Amino acid sequence: MEDETSHENVTQGHNKGSPDSPCAKTGGTGNNKEQDRFLPIANVGRIMKKVIPSNGKISKDSKETVQECVSEFISFVTGEASDKCQREKRKTINGDDIIWAITTLGFEEYVGPLKLYLSKYREIEGEKLNIPKQQRSEQKQQHQLQQQSKHEQNIPNFNSSVYSSTSLLSRHSSFVPSDQPFSLPFSPNNIQKQLQQQQDQIDSVGYW
Amino acid sequence: MRQAGTYSGILSGGISGKTGPHLLPLARIKKIMKKSGEDVKMISGESPIVFSKACELFIKELTQRSWMVTMQGKRRTLNKEDVASAVMATDLFDFLVNLVSESGEATTPLEMDTSNYS
Numbered sequence: 233m234e235d236e237t238s239h240e241n242v243t244q245g246h247n248k249g250s251p252d253s254p255c256a257k258t259g260g261t262g263n264n265k266e267q268d269r270f271l272p273i274a275n276v277g278r279i280m281k282k283v284i285p286s287n288g289k290i291s292k293d294s295k296e297t298v299q300e301c302v303s304e305f306i307s308f309v310t311g312e313a314s315d316k317c318q319r320e321k322r323k324t325i326n327g328d329d330i331i332w333a334i335t336t337l338g339f340e341e342y343v344g345p346l347k348l349y350l351s352k353y354r355e356i357e358g359e360k361l362n363i364p365k366q367q368r369s370e371q372k373q374q375h376q377l378q379q380q381s382k383h384e385q386n387i388p389n390f391n392s393s394v395y396s397s398t399s400l401l402s403r404h405s406s407f408v409p410s411d412q413p414f415s416l417p418f419s420p421n422n423i424q425k426q427l428q429q430q431q432d433q434i435d436s437v438g439y440w
Numbered sequence: 441m442r443q444a445g446t447y448s449g450i451l452s453g454g455i456s457g458k459t460g461p462h463l464l465p466l467a468r469i470k471k472i473m474k475k476s477g478e479d480v481k482m483i484s485g486e487s488p489i490v491f492s493k494a495c496e497l498f499i500k501e502l503t504q505r506s507w508m509v510t511m512q513g514k515r516r517t518l519n520k521e522d523v524a525s526a527v528m529a530t531d532l533f534d535f536l537v538n539l540v541s542e543s544g545e546a547t548t549p550l551e552m553d554t555s556n557y558s
Binding site for chain 2: 304
């Protein structure tokens with residue numbers, strides 16, 4: 233029995249405990265501890281479906297096999313990343329370590345999309361640390377014009393969402409844009425002052 | 441713990457859907473990471489995020505290769521043997537060879553010692 237029903241965007245908050253989902257997974261071991269070793273089969277199956285023709289079918293045992301393979305992949309890469317951190321006397325595995333390990337183990341093709349993904353994530357993180365929600369919506373309209381002229385990259389425009397376009401600021405640094413000097417057309421000083429005054433909404437993930 | 445709303449932009453595909461939502465549960469990924477070794481203690485918040493994407497790419501690649509085997513057999517249902525064949529045929533998936541050759545047996549403890557894989 234799975235401890236998680238299938239949802240499109242299941243987050244960490246949803247797979248605690250074991251809800252009464254009537255999903256039948258492996259016929260043998262059905263306890264939750266066993267399933268904690270794998271990613272949910274529904275999610276795995278959904279991703280698999282994306283790359284086969286629409287009239288193709290996927291057997292349940294192949295989904296289970298891929299499930300196991302993914303867990304092994306995670307362990308494999310994590311092990312390498314962990315070794316690297318140990319060698320460099322760091323305690324925390326970060327995203328760059330993962331990407332490094334993935335490259336080292338032969339999955340170089342993944343690196344491009346992953347770096348893009350990670351940089352977007354860090355952008356949002358940097359914004360969240362410095363910009364309260366009210367400020368975001370106000371600044372959003374101001375900066376949208378500069379944003380579009382400034383960026384020729386095909387990174388999705390976060391301005392269309394809750395987060396404001398001060399990604400311009402955070403782009404120059406990892407997480408703390410307020411420390412960076414800026415050479416942007418608009419006046420960053422005003423923004424920085426506003427940012428620093430209201431840093432009370434820091435709800436980032438931080439370290440797990 | 442984290443609030444789901446914090447990442448609703450990413451998770452629900454609110455970022456114009458181009459990055460796509462996180463298809464895989466981050467806490468589960470983190471659990472699996474921690475189980476990979478005694479040395480794994482601290483994991484940054486972004487690691488499961490990176491893995492979420494990496495696993496998606498991995499699943500897609502593995503499935504594509506498996507599907508090619510399915511098609512060679514003129515079938516329309518991807519089964520476990522197709523996955524095993526794809527693993528055997530791909531050097532990149534050498535670390536999975538033991539896993540797929542255990543078909544039909546109970547899941548035995550796998551070697552987590554990655555030093556053997558290099």
